[in-house]
Amino acid sequence: MGRLGDFFAKFNRTKITPEELVNFSELLIDADFGRSYAEQILEVAKKSDGSNLQERVIDSIIESLSKAPRNLASHPERLTTFLIAGVNGTGKTTTVAKIANKLKLSGKTVTLAACDTFRAAAVDQLTTWATRIGVPIIVGKENADPASVAFSAAEKAIENGSDVLIIDTAGRLHNKENLMQELGKIERVVSKVSPIDEKLFILDGTTGQNGIEQAKVFHEAIGISGIVVTKLDGSAGGGIALAVERDLQVPVKLFGFGEGVADISEFDPDRYLRNLFT
Ligand SMILES: Nc1nc2c(ncn2[C@@H]2O[C@H](COP(=O)(O)OP(=O)(O)OP(=O)(O)O)[C@@H](O)[C@H]2O)c(=O)[nH]1
Ligand SMILES: [Mg+2]
DSSP, X not given: OOHHHHHHHHOOSSOOOHHHHHHHHHHHHHTTOOHHHHHHHHHHHHHSOSTTHXXXXXXXXXXXXXXXXXXXXXXXXXXXXXXXXXXXXXXXXXXXXXXXXXXXXXXXXXXXXEEOOSOHHHXXXXXXXXHHHTOOEEEOOTTOOHHHHHHHHHHHHXXXXXXXXXXXXXXXXXXXXXXXXXXXXXXXXXXXXXXXXXXXXXXXXXSTTHHHHHHHHHHHHHOOSEEEEEOGGGOSOOHHHHHHHHHXXXXXXXXXXXXXXXXXXXXXXXXXXXXXXX
């Protein structure tokens, strides 16, 4: 049982005491909800008569989340394209593989675009995944313009009748101008042949509240449509997935919990919270 689960299990269903409030607050901070979210949740706990504390808390958290759909975009009549973005090492390439595998298992045809052209190793990594999963991959020459690789990939994906194109990009610490220039260019160029339907920000669940600041910069620069939180298997928290969604009002669509290709799940806040609280 997690420590929050322990707290709810021991809670004796009478009005929460000041000591219990302090304890609850610390557990929420430790679980990576962040200060302002923890304060909002504590307000709810204070108002509860205690008989329904866990349900009131779950309801108020769900109420604070995005109302946008959580399923990945799908356009059966044409190519559907996902752009994957995020800072260094957050799990972008692995997530591309996980999503491709999931879609393939559901009967969709998928093409990958290796647009992290700055490092040969990045292309090799995605190529290995593509071979393992059994999906085509489009790569460019080393140091090729990522936008031109993405453009060729979109053309090829349309040519080979793929349902979905997933574009992997380089991870770097960016400022807003660079992001708009690089990712904005990929989007502009690809849009000449097919629109980008999802811009997914990959958030490393172990980076704490700092990850939310990164997500904000990307959102301001390119307008992200969804978030994937990774590495929740190695995170003490889990609250981060809810906190980033609350702050940005952009839905978390998936979460990753391991290095394996199947270690990804759809994000259902109710189920996720019940799991966090047990
Ligand atoms: N434990 C765990 N490890 C993960 C998860 N997702 C990715 N990783 C690992 O994190 C490391 C970085 O993953 P990548 O997919 O290469 O990350 P990236 O964002 O593409 O990295 P760059 O392209 O260098 O920016 C690898 O060792 C992955 O196996 C996850 O959900 N859980
Ligand atoms: Mg990568």
